[in-house]
Amino acid sequence: MPRGGRIHSHKRKRNGGIEYPSFPEEKPLQCRTGLRTVGTAASLSKAWLKCGEGFQDTPGTQSLTTGKVTLTEKDLELAPRPKKETTTSKNTSEPTDITWSSSGSDLSDEDKTLSKSQRDELQFIDWEIDSDREDASEYNEWEDCKSAVEISDCASCASSHSVTNDERLSELPKPIFAEILEYSSDSHKEDDSENVLFIDSESPHKYHMEYGSDARQVTDRLSNSRLKSETVLGTPQKQTAKFPRTPENSGKKKKLLRGGLAERLTRLQNRERSAISLWRHQHVSYQKTISGTKSGVLTVKILELHEECTMQVAMCEQLVGSPAAIPSRGVATGPGTNLKVLFTQETACYLRGCPQDVIHIFPPWQKLIIPNGGCPIILNTYFCQKVFAKEDSETSHKLYCHDVLLPRRNITLAQMFKIKNLSNNSPESQVVYRDLATTGKDWTNGPEKAKQHFTDESPFSDSLLDVVESQGASPWSGVGVQVMVQRVYSLPGRDGTGSQQESSSGHADPPEPRVCLLVQDAYGMFGEVYLEVAMLKGKQLEGKSCRLAGMKVLQKTTRGRTPGLFSLIDTIWHPAIPLKSPRPGQPCEEVKTHLPPPSFCYILSAHPNLGQIDMIEGDPISKLYQPPVLLCLRDILQTDNLGARCSFHARVIYQRPQLKSLLLLAQREIWLLVTDITLQTKDGNDHHLPKILPVCVTPLCVLGLEILEALSVAAPHSILFRDALRDQGQIVCVERTVLLLQKPFGCVASGAGSCELTGPVILDELDSLTPVNSICSVQGTVVGVDENTAFSWPTCDWCGNGRLEQRPEDGGTFFCGDCSKLITSPVLKRHLQVFLDCPSRPQCNVKVKLLQGSISSLLRFAACEDGTYEVKSVLGKEVGLLSCFVHSITTHPTNFIGLEEIEILSAGGTSAEGQRLPLDL
């Protein structure tokens, strides 16, 4: 249907371009005018950990892109110089606090005294990355900023620590300038701005196989999500930087082996890099599995630096961080311990560390213990931040001006790696035994292993993402997740998307609709669950928290792919209660309810036998439930909220087509003409609002049997429309829209009183704004009769049957087969279309197909005895206030409106006589 297609495409387009609200609590991150507090960095680091998706819109945070990449914010960090060198004796508690909690107010005095020298120092800072993005005026603003003393303290400065901060500040080197470094493990990346902003340029090509669907499709999907996140971030370079043609990339087209380690690693990287992972605090899962990384930030002082291959190896003294020993490996670490920290070339390049520098290393770093005397090695140091410890500004000057050539230690070619534990008897041996080789690929992450891994912790997770990540595309075995059921609806069956049906006979039975749950977990993650109808067993799941088990991930879908789903998610999104923070120890307020809606959603399917949905009573996450908010039609039409879902209660006064067959009804596009009291009683202010609103019910909207039965009888209904889509100028019932006859318990009616209609229905008069498929009242003068289509036929005066047999043997009388009797005085029915001259549409050709009642009134005095009539006798007659359905409106070649007189369904089940004045002769 061309109309449907058009609407659909509009919808897609719009949804694709949804703009995200900015992230209020990240405002301090903009810090364009010289925020000079350590607290800024604190909030930044927290924001890192908290929600990657929140970093859009604000210019200052553009660089915090999806891939856990952070760039140097040139004006991010300014703080006083140190008073003295580090002593670490008191620094054993809570490294994160020590590092970040120094509030701006504590520093303000020092700031004042030191602001001058700071600015001097800052002249020499090499802002190579930002120079592309920051325009000159901003730079000047920043440079000329005399208000370096002005401290914009932000919320994350822990004021409660202010007393101890003083002590700590006197002991710790004060951060003068800190850089946030980019994580990029792509060694071929260049330093141009495109690549700087485009983080995992290679990744879209790599994830060819995820969750077991067709690889190309997955690639598309990933590209979509890739593009999506770029959109979210709003980086101006994103269009050009989509797929940089680096040599590495071109080689990446090759598909990785499905289920293999390479694929798993790319997925891990993807996970690590993706914005949603940031938002979900991906590193938490590391903390579960790796000992020794319990406390986030690691602070070290570089003692010595050298290069090995392309890595930088820094011998460091640990200042704070990771106070806990590593009991499992029996090596105590803590302040004062020597560590070797490895940096990749990129990290080292931005870090520009040198001896005596103090470096903060953020999760997810890892510690590797070298047995036999080596000191622990810190790996995965993608997030590092330098805190200057130099007293001498000249030195730092030099450091900035000259690249320091580090001593390079060559690795002898004789190096061989002896892999211990390879076999029990000969650890020195490099030979792989034949029998070992036959074990094949048993190590791959089969579901059993994953299950073990998972059930070690808890059988029921509260994180959908965790379960999905741990189970992959395989059916969940033995694990489940606690979720809140936000919506229950049906989707057209798998084959019911149209194409197959239309291409085949066209008479195929429609596939059974699927029952779906839209669920949300405590972290805000959404999932759509396909169920067997039997699984519901009449349970009222909506608004309840449930445990899902025996599921399987069908796909990871994005806004671009399922705009309909996301329009619903967006409507539900704003969480009613603060979402759970995945980071232990982080207070709940940290995860605000202002998060942008998620950019992807998992589609799950319940296993026919293993799938389980168990309600949990009294679970707090049921407070996440966002029931549909019932609005009055006037409010819906007055709010310009295109693409959003809306719920309302309205009276259906007419429907088109009027079909008796439930099956046909379910497969067709239906127009319901609805109204409520707010539209009927509108005052003069809202002339543009119609009194009657057409609602299009597309075949994608699965109608329940109850509704279908109601629609197949010509009676007015009050219908609850749940989650209908606001489209351009109209309301469309699409997939995931639910129509109900009763108002279910739990719906929130907004506004005072009900929108229930009480009196008779008033229609809008036909005018220039009347749209097609609407209904209107019309009156005018008959200026012509469409004689080509006019005809009459006799009907049974008893039953109204129009199929009468004429019996020549009985003198031409009529016989009604239904009543089995001769009709002595048949009722003549007519088909008559007249052209009207309407005062409301003066230049327009208005053709009305009349109902029998109007025809007989019109012809009451014009018709002759034999049923014929003179056209002339009809012309000039006034017909007035006919209720009409607008079939067509054309403007070319002439203004033409095709109307059909209809009977409005009124409360009594008869036509609204008060509206349809028979004739005004």
Add this chain to the structure above:
Amino acid sequence: MAVALPAVVEELLSEMATAVKESARIPDEHLLSLKFIFGSSAIQALDLVDRQSITLISSPSGRHVYQVLGSSGKTYTCLASCHYCSCPAFAFSVLRKGDSLLCKHLLAIYLSQVMRTCQQLSVSDKQLTDLLLIEKKQEA
């Protein structure tokens, strides 16, 4: 002063081997560490392992060489005992520039040992000699 990187790699490989032995699964963090140290080679090497592209060819004399079927379809001969691979990347990155510790083929060999997915092939001494000679001719 001693270099750190080889010890890191060795320990990482050993831990991976332990993990494979104990749970038949390589933990995520080891994979990420591998990526950290070897960059993009890590994924390529893992892919080679996934495809079981590594074959250990041994002969009765005790000689053994590895053959790695590269992603391009070309076969590279690696001598793990003396840390050598016939691929151009090894010649350039490892030998000439010293930028890399290993090429992806050598890394794949080590990983295949860790995973115990190395294919085995026993040949006669003569065959092994021929194999090495062919390799020599190709290079020449």
